Amino acid sequence: MSPLSPLTAPSGLPTVPAHGPDAAARLATLADVTASDAALRRFLHGLPGVDAVGLEARAAMLGTRSIKTTAKAFAIDLAISMIDLTTLEGADTPGKVRSLCAKGVSPDPTDRSAPKVAAICVYPDMARIAKDALGDSGIHVASVATAFPAGRAARSVKLADVADAVAAGADEIDMVIDRGAFLSGRYMEVFEEIRAVKQACARPDGGAAHLKVIFENGELSTYDNIRRCSWLTMLAGADFIKTSTGKVAVNATPANTLLMLEAVRDFRDTTGVQVGVKPAGGIRTSRDAIKYLVMVNETVGDDWLSPDWFRFGASSLLNDLLMQRQKLSTGRYSGPDYVTVD
């Protein structure tokens, strides 16, 4: 069996992370494509098209990979460490958020070797509660913002929403783009809004919350739109691109996530800037999560196989991963009463 060879390194340029200090200078080299609405439109519409049948066939083929034994154990732990454990309900309370944080720190009370999750994802008014609960655990607080999930509010309100979450200690901001503006072709408006939000992510200490940009693929509707949106948001300085809010009918799918992985790969090849990817919504089973990891592995390779570069936006996924993990270590299936509800 031939091992997967490492994928080709980006031509020439050393890689810099999108959230690092050098990314801005790299993006500036592409300033001409974002210099005007017309230039931006020309650029986005000049990207190669996406053949839906072929894209979905490739995603389906990768879904047939058989991940067993040691590979499965590796993938399950990796998947747990990539989870943005999420609660985004109108009914959220400080108590609910605290219990979720406790679970994120120690997902399996019977097995302390289980990795902790990457982040706890909450609404802005819960960011402070989560920050306090997580303390120095190393788990990030991610806060949705910009009038999530619809994004239908004045820009000043969106920016205040972001500033609020950052001030409350959010390490990561998950913003939604203005899909209305995107679909009506007002790309520059979307671009500028992302730039403004990125600025609002800055903290007084000189650092900044990482910015994840949510497309809401279910509303963008075509794969061509998703590819254009990927480039638009990366050019605007997104640190992560994220499929969806989890609040509409179609959220992350293998095909739309594969397309976004291809986009971050191509973007790094072009600019040297590495951007992360976060599928969110509808990924509930270990089997699904492993399919996504296979897709990462065979599309962008090792460089993205870490919580710094790939996340799952999910809530129920964690328990399924834990049950599978217990099965692998004990040899039998446990059951929902052997993992915690929160």
Added chain:
Amino acid sequence: MDKMSSVFEYAPAPESRAVVDLAPSYGLFVDGEFREAADGRVFKSLSPSSEEVLAEVAQAGAADVDAAVRAARTAFTGWSALPGTERAKYLFRIARIIQERSRELAVLESLDNGKPIRESRDVDLPLVAAHFFYYAGWADKLQHAGFGADPRPLGVAAQVIPWNFPLLMLAWKVAPALACGNTVVLKPAETTPLSALFFADICRQAGLPKGVVNILTGDGETGAALVGHDGVDKVAFTGSTEVGKAIARTVAGTRKKVTLELGGKAANIVFDDAPVDQAVEGIVNGIFFNQGHVCCAGSRLLVQESVRDEVLDALKRRMSTLRVGDPLDKNTDIGAINSAEQLARITELTAAGEAEGAERWAPACELPSAGYWFAPTLFTGVTQAHRIAREEIFGPVLSVLTFRTPAEAVEKANNTPYGLSAGIWTEKGSRILWMADRLRAGVVWANTFNKFDPTSPFGGYKESGYGREGGRHGLEAYLDVV
């Protein structure tokens, strides 16, 4: 944040061999019974991925050919007189048994042929069953097929099939022949006889009348005796152009009807407005599917000069992720070359490619020590004059050529003695139609490649053969029509 990154290695995921119950030896299937060859000769079938002997099979000689043809002739009277609905019942039954036994047959096919289990499981076997279902549906509707009010079968069909898709090529031949009321004598390829013998067992399981299907295992000599036999009314062959020509000479001047599905050197044409990621998948699928042992393989990549570098970079990156190895591992993309002989031919032609000045590239790739293996390979700087641009390699080897305009693409694509298939990659619908009108190839795929369906006719232009298999057109080859 924790750094968890390390290599995501897939653990071996072998499909179990236990589902296949292989006997140490197999006889010929004649008149509903397994029997030894009249002269007692046998040969061995190897697993090309390990060189392990899988089973010994009988080597049919002239006497066996005669017995099988006579059995088929006798059975023809009753079989052709059956109402179409009755023949359909048998075909539907065979199709369902194939589905029920598909895991077993997929493993067997991968063992005997060397192709990855992912392909035998997800491509070969579903298509095999689909072919029987499809032609079962035609059996009682032949009067509506456009070949007259009451089209009659031809009689005894001699069918000789290749080793690249043993069971699928059997299905392409046997299903329409039986649906139309013919009886058959089929000779599977020398290196892949086993799935046809399992099919014989399926015929018995389905209660098919004796002599309707006869299977003769053997080599080229057996095939020549079969197609040359006087009692044969129809010859259907899939395989090399060289053998196809010999068959055409043999049957010239006789009453036998012939269909030939021969070699190919298909152009996969990528325009600068193609969906690049999907085009790369299509190029990979076009030439590396089934180790490139595909007569309609997209073995010549014609890429527009303006996107050559971009496409080649992406293609090389993608080729580096192909997993070559154990055909029974569910994660294998490329299995074993079918035989030492075929490996020698691929090796010889690729050496000629280098000698003629083309530049060879293959990803770093560890090949197993036993068995027959060839790494996925591409050649750049290939011109129309190179042997690797003209001759069928029938292996995982892609020749890359460039073009500047659509007219040049058509000219280069058609500049081959073959004409089995072609692929077009562009987002422009009008260009697809313009190109498809001008390409002299039996199948033209648009923004996809190597897609098969029983409803779609398949066959060649020029030295790729004549006659069509599949679809309504496929009935014509087995009906007595002018």
